[in-house]
Amino acid sequence: MPPLLRLVQQQGVIMSERKEGQSIEEIYADAVHWHVNTGGETIHAKRMGGRFRSLKWWTGSLWLLFFLSPYARWEGHQAILFDIPHRQFHFFSLTIWPQDIWMLSLVLILLAMTLFGVTAVAGRVWCGYFCFQTVWTDWFTWLEDKIEGNPIQRRKLDAAPWDARKIRLKLFKHSLWLLIAILTGVTFAGYFTDIYRLWVDYLTLQAPLVAWVVLAAFIFGTYVFAGFMREQVCFWLCPYARIQGVMVDKDTILPTYDAKRGEPRGKSRGGDEARGDCVDCKLCVAVCPTGVDIREGMQEGCITCGMCIDACDSVMEKVGRPKGLIRYMSEKEMLGERLPPLYRRPRVIVYSAIFLLSVSGILYGLTHIPPVELSVVHERQPLFMQMSDGSIQNKYTFKAVNKTPEDLRLRLSVSGVPGLQLLAADGDTVTLKSGKTIPFHVFLRARRTQLKQANTPVRFRLQGIDKPEISLEYESVFIGPSKA
Amino acid sequence: MAKQDKPQHAPDTGHEWDGIRELTNPPPRWWMIAFHASWIWCVVYFILYPAIPLVHESTKGILGWTMIKEYKQAVAENEAIKAPYLKKVADMDGQALLADEGMKNFAESSAKALFGDNCAGCHGAGGQGAPGLFPVLADDDWLYGGDIDTIIESITDGRQGDMPAHADMLTDEQIDEMADFVIAASEGKATREQFARFDEYGCSGCHGENAQGGAINELGTGGANLTDSIWRFGSSREEILRTIRYGVNQEDVPNTRVAIMPAFGEKLSPEAIKMLAVKVHEFGGGK
Structure with a gap:
């Protein structure tokens, strides 16, 4: 089978174009090239410099923000804090309450659209450069490389009997891994409570049980996933790998082996014009963190990190051939077609539109967080009460959350039934303590003659006394005896 | 074991259905890890917790955990949280309780279950009473007085109405x-x-x-x-x-x-009665 066709057939998109009536043996024939990586053997990838290697360092180092952010303080509290006991999320000056959680759904849509859009344009960019699994694994293998040496030395060490040197190297490596794992765990827990206090609690063994459980889970997860599971997580555990895999289309640029130029591969013997540019040095396979041979085409293991591009370019330079035998290229380019511009691709347009809608929704939400959340519950039992003077009384329970940093004084009024009498603890003034929800009762009284029907809609209104711009309304109902 | 890159060349088990052969390929490594982790978890769980049913009871587990112990512990924790507030209720009189917004809310919510257990049978869950049989507590008409101290007195000592029969006294x-x-x-x-x-x-x-x-x-x-x-x-x-x-x-x-x-003075603690009185007062007719 010509390599190009083989390449094309391994891309799921084209696989569906299999001819009717193709026999089962023919399908299995493709499987000759399957390499099912079930983690039977540790992949020791060679590390070498290059454009994409540098890019990966930069994108990966964004995660340093994860480690540093919890220590930032803002207006007397931790700048980023998910305060679960108080049900508040602090982000610098902003405080998000559970009532504002609808914005979270927009944030999730926004993140999904970013992922989809980027994937449609350039494949698994998240996987290759940003994902914590990739980045932590990268840090872990970098340490491994520094401590145990290059892949050949590492394989030799793994096979060697346990002597003092091996124990020393392994102990050192695992200690450093655990150190990163512990830092990861403490940092994560630090987003949910004051991190300075948390450090003291951990170090003095005073931390609450839940903090220990979180720490243990993260140490275990980091150590096992980044230290041992590595590419297995991407192969077998991560759903995003699969979701992104199917979002790639013919326009998506992916690390691609230029088979037309490279094949037939083989060692150059000088003046042999029939040979392609690929010298079959297998460096592209050696550097791959997931153990993929990119020359077999795009496949599930490829996280599009571009390490093979760096490797191949360095070899092409040495053998005096143009760089880019492996390069970011779309399937259309590969087949000699023109790649349409971004604004002519429907998927990019749709993703961008939804992205922009989410952004505007979030911006609207953030600028319109109501200072007070109000809910009024009408008493169910009894629905109404006849009083001594024959009037009808209804009871309401007010639950108001004051989300502003100061106590608020508000004037309570009601409309709906003319002559409705309002009875509350402090007349018509309501004081709401900052950050608290203290429920209180309000009674409404009406004479029977004022009521035209059993159920009359009423509207409560809270108007700020010191801050007139605060104004809230809540619709409820006044219930009286039925007229019939 | 089959070579990883040639899964279809693994020896088969001899089972074959309609040309589909069952091979001896191993499950993926992650699956095996999860499998071993699962059974280790089970064994540890069986040792730590009550697990194996015997004729009359089950194995105890070395942690000595039981559901009722966990429940009692949770109740004790809850009591410990409430204790300082109950102490405050004991120290405050009815008027002071009503005046303190926070304590009033505490008393009202705490009295909800008490009211349901002791009072709602006659007076209804919301103090709506039963027409002609049991008095309404949510209105502003009080036979014995609707201020908090009198309500406390009514609950503690009970009340008994007394009106002579006039059938023989009047024509x-x-x-x-x-x-x-x-x-x-x-x-x-x-x-x-x-x-x-x-x-x-x-x-x-x-x-x-x-x-x-x-x-x-x-x-x-x-x-x-x-x-x-x-x-x-x-x-x-x-x-x-x-x-x-x-x-x-x-x-x-x-x-x-x-x-x-009935008088509840001997059945309920003074704190419970005080909290009940607050709830009754707040039904809508308290003076």
Whole structure:
């Protein structure tokens, strides 16, 4: 089978174009090239410099923000804090309450659209450069490389009997891994409570049980996933790998082996014009963190990190051939077609539109967080009460959350039934303590003659006394005896 | 074991269905890790917790964990959280409880279950009572007084209504007259002559000269206000006649009204009664 066709057939998109009536043996024939990586053997990838290697360092180092952010303080509290006991999320000056959680759904849509859009344009960019699994694994293998040496030395060490040197190297490596794992765990827990206090609690063994459980889970997860599971997580555990895999289309640029130029591969013997540019040095396979041979085409293991591009370019330079035998290229380019511009691709347009809608929704939400959340519950039992003077009384329970940093004084009024009498603890003034929800009762009284029907809609209104711009309304109902 | 990159070349198990052979390829590494982790978890769990059912009971597990212990621990934790507040309730009187917004809320929420267990059977979950049988607590008409201290007293010592049966004391015409009077009084239409008759027949002794109840309440018999719209035993003419004829809580009088509120002073703690009183006060008619 010509390599190009083989390449094309391994891309799921084209696989569906299999001819009717193709026999089962023919399908299995493709499987000759399957390499099912079930983690039977540790992949020791060679590390070498290059454009994409540098890019990966930069994108990966964004995660340093994860480690540093919890220590930032803002207006007397931790700048980023998910305060679960108080049900508040602090982000610098902003405080998000559970009532504002609808914005979270927009944030999730926004993140999904970013992922989809980027994937449609350039494949698994998240996987290759940003994902914590990739980045932590990268840090872990970098340490491994520094401590145990290059892949050949590492394989030799793994096979060697346990002597003092091996124990020393392994102990050192695992200690450093655990150190990163512990830092990861403490940092994560630090987003949910004051991190300075948390450090003291951990170090003095005073931390609450839940903090220990979180720490243990993260140490275990980091150590096992980044230290041992590595590419297995991407192969077998991560759903995003699969979701992104199917979002790639013919326009998506992916690390691609230029088979037309490279094949037939083989060692150059000088003046042999029939040979392609690929010298079959297998460096592209050696550097791959997931153990993929990119020359077999795009496949599930490829996280599009571009390490093979760096490797191949360095070899092409040495053998005096143009760089880019492996390069970011779309399937259309590969087949000699023109790649349409971004604004002519429907998927990019749709993703961008939804992205922009989410952004505007979030911006609207953030600028319109109501200072007070109000809910009024009408008493169910009894629905109404006849009083001594024959009037009808209804009871309401007010639950108001004051989300502003100061106590608020508000004037309570009601409309709906003319002559409705309002009875509350402090007349018509309501004081709401900052950050608290203290429920209180309000009674409404009406004479029977004022009521035209059993159920009359009423509207409560809270108007700020010191801050007139605060104004809230809540619709409820006044219930009286039925007229019939 | 098969070579990883040639899964279809693994030896087969000899099982074959319609040309589909079962091979001896191993499951993926992650799957095996999860499998071993699962059974290790099970073994550890079986050792730590009650697990294996025996004839009469099950193995105890070395942690000694039981569901009832966990429940009791949770209850104890809850009690510990409430303790300082209950202490405050004990130290405060009814008026102070009502004045303190936070403590008032604590008392009201804490009394919810107490009210359901002890009071709601007669007075209804929301204090709505039962017409003619059990008094409403959510209105502003109080036979014995609606201030918090009196409510505490009513719950602690109970109450017992007392109205003589007038069937033998007054003639049928006089009883009819009084029935007309109370109906008129509740509508605010009672005449001067009717009030004079009311006084003459001795009703004002308990219900007050202006028929608004009151003074006699201090004796604990609950002389009702006859001028308001609230009826303890029903507002129809027949019900009114029955109340006048046979009275309230009269021994050996058939058809007499029963109005007995048990004393809770020995059943409930003073703190519980105080919190109940706050709840009753806040139903809507507290004075």
